[in-house]
Amino acid sequence: MSTLLLGIIVIIYVFILAWLGWLGYRQTKNSSDYLLGDRKINPMIMALSYGATFISTSAIVGFGGVAATFGMGIQWLCALNMFVGVIIAFLFFGGRTRALGVKHDAHTFPQLMGYYYDSLLIKRICAAVIFISMPIYAAVVMKGGAVFIEQVFNLDINIALFIFTVVVAIYVISGGIKGVLYTDALQGMIMFASLLFILVWFYKIMDIGFLEANRKLTDIAYLVPDRLKDLGHQGWTAMPVTGSPQWYTLVTSLIMGVGIGCLAQPQLVVRFMMVENNKQLNRGILIGCIFIFFTVGSIYHIGALSNLFFLKTEGMIASELVSDIDRIIPLYIDKAMPGWFGAIFMLCMMSASMSTLSAQFHTMGAAFGADAFPKLGRSKNPNSTIAVRIGVVVAIIVSYAICYTLSANVIARGTALFMGVCAATFLPVYFCSLYCKWVTKEGALASICTGIFASVFAMLFLHKAEAIPIGLCRSLFGCDVLIESYPWPMIDPLLFALPLSITTIILVSLLTRK
Amino acid sequence: MFGIDDPGIWLAYLLAFACLVFSVIYGIVNWNKDDEKENSQRNQ
Numbered sequence: 001m002s003t004l005l006l007g008i009i010v011i012i013y014v015f016i017l018a019w020l021g022w023l024g025y026r027q028t029k030n031s032s033d034y035l036l037g038d039r040k041i042n043p044m045i046m047a048l049s050y051g052a053t054f055i056s057t058s059a060i061v062g063f064g065g066v067a068a069t070f071g072m073g074i075q076w077l078c079a080l081n082m083f084v085g086v087i088i089a090f091l092f093f094g095g096r097t098r099a100l101g102v103k104h105d106a107h108t109f110p111q112l113m114g115y116y117y118d119s120l121l122i123k124r125i126c127a128a129v130i131f132i133s134m135p136i137y138a139a140v141v142m143k144g145g146a147v148f149i150e151q152v153f154n155l156d157i158n159i160a161l162f163i164f165t166v167v168v169a170i171y172v173i174s175g176g177i178k179g180v181l182y183t184d185a186l187q188g189m190i191m192f193a194s195l196l197f198i199l200v201w202f203y204k205i206m207d208i209g210f211l212e213a214n215r216k217l218t219d220i221a222y223l224v225p226d227r228l229k230d231l232g233h234q235g236w237t238a239m240p241v242t243g244s245p246q247w248y249t250l251v252t253s254l255i256m257g258v259g260i261g262c263l264a265q266p267q268l269v270v271r272f273m274m275v276e277n278n279k280q281l282n283r284g285i286l287i288g289c290i291f292i293f294f295t296v297g298s299i300y301h302i303g304a305l306s307n308l309f310f311l312k313t314e315g316m317i318a319s320e321l322v323s324d325i326d327r328i329i330p331l332y333i334d335k336a337m338p339g340w341f342g343a344i345f346m347l348c349m350m351s352a353s354m355s356t357l358s359a360q361f362h363t364m365g366a367a368f369g370a371d372a373f374p375k376l377g378r379s380k381n382p383n384s385t386i387a388v389r390i391g392v393v394v395a396i397i398v399s400y401a402i403c404y405t406l407s408a409n410v411i412a413r414g415t416a417l418f419m420g421v422c423a424a425t426f427l428p429v430y431f432c433s434l435y436c437k438w439v440t441k442e443g444a445l446a447s448i449c450t451g452i453f454a455s456v457f458a459m460l461f462l463h464k465a466e467a468i469p470i471g472l473c474r475s476l477f478g479c480d481v482l483i484e485s486y487p488w489p490m491i492d493p494l495l496f497a498l499p500l501s502i503t504t505i506i507l508v509s510l511l512t513r514k
Numbered sequence: 515m516f517g518i519d520d521p522g523i524w525l526a527y528l529l530a531f532a533c534l535v536f537s538v539i540y541g542i543v544n545w546n547k548d549d550e551k552e553n554s555q556r557n558q
Contacts, residue, residue: 072518072523072526073522075523075526075527075530076529078526078530079526079533082529082533082534082537083529086537087533087537210516210517211516211517212517214518215517218517218518218519237518237519237520238519238520238522238523239520279544279545279546279547282540282541282544282545282547283541283544283545285541286538286540286541286542286545287541288537289533289534289537289538290534290537290538293530293533293534297530
């Protein structure tokens with residue numbers, strides 16, 4: 001496809017986004033509109049936005065590449081995204097979160113926690129955690145989009161990154177949450193159609209059925225490279241050897257980190273506070289599950305099956321063809337899909353990046369402007385949104401800077417890391433605000449602090465994947481990690497931090513009950 | 515099941531399919547159903 005035609009498609013897409021952002025801007029009258037859409041968002045738009053926010057380029061490029069390298073074990077993530085991220089979240093968290101938000105007139109996740117526990121400190125700490133940790137996740141999402149554009153379209157990565165960051169910035173800053181939601185809904189539909197097409201196209205070009213393809217993939221298990229066999233890889237249709245390094249990464253970091261972490265992500269929690277009643281949430285379960293099944297499920301499935309395609313066309317498996325996991329899916333799209341689809345998939349990837357990024361920027365902006373500095377710019381007009389807008393700008397600049405420091409193969413791990421921190425820090429207090437009235441303010445505060453410190457400590461001194469690149473443990477103690485005996489260096493920080501933060505909230509609440 | 519021998523993998527597929535079926539049935543059955551408590555509170 002010619003660069004000119006691609007350029008025209010992208011320009012049309014950007015204009016549509018700008019128009020949707022303008023619609024959001026026109027309908028935003030005050031800070032409640034800007035933060036929550038006045039709690040009257042259409043369930044279809046909310047569910048599509050929830051799904052589109054959930055699924056970033058990390059899910060498509062990062063985890064798709066993980067599926068191509070390590071196999072179908074990653075499908076547990078799809079199943080948990082549906083079961084925990086949609087069914088459990090909407091059924092057991094959604095309605096109560098919405099009611100609590102209305103009761104306390106909370107517009108952000110930190111406000112929800114701060115007002116419920118009647119603690120300004122809790123609100124500020126939650127806001128600080130969001131504003132400090134989320135830029136890392138946002139940077140990872142940015143990198144996912146940039147890698148794809150660089151690979152398929154041979155565009156300069158810096159220019160591509162700059163343009164789509166500016167586009168997102170414009171509609172988030174101007175349109176607020178309505179701008180975010182309207183664009184998310186469009187982007188969600190593009191993602192759904194594109195990823196479904198990739199699934200169908202694979203079976204068409206390979207001329208095989210679902211069962212036959214799975215069996216063929218099982219039959220080529222002997223092609224697993226020795227370096228992956230040493231990590232526990234047993235084939236693309238088999239789980240890794242239990243207790244092997246690959247098993248610990250897959251189960252503790254990717255599946256548990258993301259599967260559990262998705263429950264306590266501030267940018268997803270606020271979606272529940274945007275709808276008018278529980279009827280909307282019931283509808284959201286249907287839309288959300290279908291969306292995740294055909295988007296995430298498709299790309300993980302095709303990621304693993306791409307080995308059959310590469311074996312047939314290139315004579316080797318995916319991970320032998322490209323060493324960087326994050327480049328496998330872009331290469332598959334380039335080689336396997338029809339030429340015209342490149343443009344559609346580019347929109348899909350831009351949509352995935354932008355929908356997640358816009359929610360992150362909005363959440364970080366809200367944490368900055370509505371939670372950390374609520375009085376900024378409001379001396380004359382209490383409904384001013386200027387502080388949140390300033391927060392969005394700061395968040396974008398910080399995320400953009402971090403993006404340039406990221407190395408290869410970080411997309412899937414960076415996502416899991418952020419979600420793990422969210423789970424350890426926010427999940428116990430969030431769950432208790434909905435279900436455990438006996439939990440005290442002191443217990444909640446202690447749990448949040450324990451979650452943060454335990455996560456950071458485990459990353460710096462215990463978990464090999466972060467401790468070695470950071471290097472603080474080596475410089476202080478002369479070793480890569482404090483506990484070097486296997487399997488401790490492989491166990492994700494979430495598995496240390498979450499039980500500790502849960503134990504803390506229970507013990508401290510029992511001790512401080514009146 | 516699903517042409518996959520390892521239960522560790524096909525169970526993941528089974529869970530995903532089960533969630534899909536549940537969501538479709540639940541969504542259709544409760545499409546217009548609001549929270550009863552909330553309705554009664556509103557009526558009061």
